[in-house]
Structures are given as structure tokens and as C-alpha cells.
Amino acid sequence: MPGGEFVAVAHNLVKSYGSGDGAVTALRGVSAAFARGQFTAIMGPSGSGKSTFLHCLAGLDGVTSGEVLIGGVDITGLSRTRLTKLRRDRLGFVFQSFNLLPMLTAEENIRLTGRLAARRADREWFDTIVNALGLRDRLGHRPAEMSGGQQQRVAVARALLTRPEVLFADEPTGNLDSRSGTEVLGFLRSAVDAYRQTVIMVTHDPRAASYADRVLFLADGRIVDELLSPSIDAVHARMRRLEG
Numbered sequence: 001m002p003g004g005e006f007v008a009v010a011h012n013l014v015k016s017y018g019s020g021d022g023a024v025t026a027l028r029g030v031s032a033a034f035a036r037g038q039f040t041a042i043m044g045p046s047g048s049g050k051s052t053f054l055h056c057l058a059g060l061d062g063v064t065s066g067e068v069l070i071g072g073v074d075i076t077g078l079s080r081t082r083l084t085k086l087r088r089d090r091l092g093f094v095f096q097s098f099n100l101l102p103m104l105t106a107e108e109n110i111r112l113t114g115r116l117a118a119r120r121a122d123r124e125w126f127d128t129i130v131n132a133l134g135l136r137d138r139l140g141h142r143p144a145e146m147s148g149g150q151q152q153r154v155a156v157a158r159a160l161l162t163r164p165e166v167l168f169a170d171e172p173t174g175n176l177d178s179r180s181g182t183e184v185l186g187f188l189r190s191a192v193d194a195y196r197q198t199v200i201m202v203t204h205d206p207r208a209a210s211y212a213d214r215v216l217f218l219a220d221g222r223i224v225d226e227l228l229s230p231s232i233d234a235v236h237a238r239m240r241r242l243e244g
Contacts, residue, residue, distance in 0.1 A: 009069040010031055010033075012031055013027045013053070014027055014063065015049075027056065029222065030049070030053055031223075032223060034200055036198055038192070039188065039214075040213065040214055041201050042200065042216050043204065043216070049221040054168055054200065058091060058166075058168040059075045059086065071090065073086065090164060092164035093159055093167075096172065096174035098148070098151040100143045100155060105139065105142055106143075107139040109154055109155075110126070110130070110158045114161050125161070126161065132187060132190065134153070134183075135150070148177070152172065152176060152180065153187070155172075166199075169200070170201075170202045171202060173185060188211065207232050209230055210231055210232045213228070219242050
């Protein structure tokens with residue numbers, strides 16, 4: 001695969017835990033490529049390896065063998081210091097738990113990643129994100145003063161502030177009600193369409209997956225299916241087949 005066409009590439013990823021008779025293999029030779037400006041959802045039954053795959057792609061977990069390329073850089077061979085710097089400077093993360101610092105305001109939480117990376121985001125981009133996510137009147141509020149949906153939107157804004165090459169989202173709507181989840185998914189979709197953001201999202205929700213350009217399905221640590229331009233019904237059908 002020509003590396004210049006993709007911002008993230010996985011080559012033959014294997015991930016095992018433990019050793020000997022107790023060893024568990026979570027990924028069994030997984031390969032996939034993710035293009036700039038593409039929204040990919042990763043799905044599969046419980047224990048299929050989908051979260052492990054995301055964590056290995058994002059450099060949050062090491063691999064047993066194989067390669068992960070981010071912007072052409074093989075992150076599996078980086079030192080811990082260089083890997084931490086790459087994640088901080090070039091990747092964005094949104095998790096099911098919002099991971100906001102309770103003593104900071106929404107604006108301070110949003111700006112936190114940029115400050116840690118010693119990079120000042122331009123005011124225009126900050127305003128674009130804040131306005132698109134409807135956070136203007138919440139910037140002075142602390143997490144305890146905001147709803148779950150508002151907190152997750154702050155987390156999305158924080159992840160996008162440094163214009164990451166890839167935004168990784170692990171069950172980003174898992175703790176949200178339907179309306180709040182729809183708002184977050186709608187903004188992720190618009191970030192792809194309007195700003196050519198690359199998003200890779202793990203989800204168990206067919207409705208969430210329908211916002212993506214494609215869905216990769218894992219089972220037993222392997223990619224077993226792919227669905228382009230997914231609809232809710234089509235995702236349901238593929239998942240029923242895997243779980244059956």
C-alpha cells in the first residue's frame with residue numbers, strides 16, 4: 001500500500017497476552033489502512049479484539065509483532081519518550097469516560113493538550129471548534145456543572161484543538177443519552193467532511209456506526225468483513241451474522 005495515501009496503516013498486527021498454556025491472542029495478523037478525511041468504525045462481538053486493535057493503532061498498547069505506521073512513522077519501534085511525544089503532538093483521543101480535569105473550566109480542559117505540547121492553537125480554530133460544538137456559553141463551567149453530552153463535546157474539542165492526524169474514539173457515545181450521542185456523532189461526521197479529519201472509532205452501536213464511511217468487522221482477532229456507506233439495518237444484519 002503506498003504510504004503517502006494513508007495517515008494510519010496496520011501491517012499484520014499480532015497481539016498476545018501472557019505466555020505458555022495461559023497465553024491469549026487478541027489480534028491474529030490484522031492489516032488495514034485509513035485514508036485522510038475518512039471516518040472508519042470498528043465493530044465486532046465481545047472479545048473480538050476491536051478495542052485492542054484501536055489501542056495498538058493509537059500506540060496505547062504495544063504489539064507482539066507487526067507494524068503500525070502513523071504518517072509514515074513506524075510507532076512500534078519508538079522509544080517510550082518518542083511515542084509519548086507523537087501521541088501528544090499528532091493524535092487525538094476521545095474515550096467513553098470523558099477524562100476531564102474536574103478543577104479546570106471547559107476552556108482550560110480544551111486548551112490542556114496544546115499547553116502540554118507547548119503549542120498555541122490559533123484563536124480562529126479554537127472559535128470554530130467551540131462554536132460548532134455549541135460550547136460558547138459553557139467555557140467558564142467546570143465538568144460538574146455540565147451534562148454528560150456537554151462534557152463529551154469538551155473532550156472532542158480538546159482532541160481536535162491540535163489538528164491531529166488521526167482522532168481515535170473508543171465508544172465515545174457509550175455514556176451518553178441518545179440526543180447527546182447524536183450531537184457528538186454529528187460533529188465527528190462534520191469534522192471529517194469539512195476539515196478532512198481522519199476518525200477511527202470503536203463502537204457496539206449500529207446507529208453510531210452508520211455515521212462512518214465504512215465499518216470494519218472483527219471476530220476472533222481478525223478482520224472478517226467490511227461495509228461501505230453503512231446503514232443501520234445493514235450494520236445490524238452483519239452483526240447478527242457474526243454473533244449468531
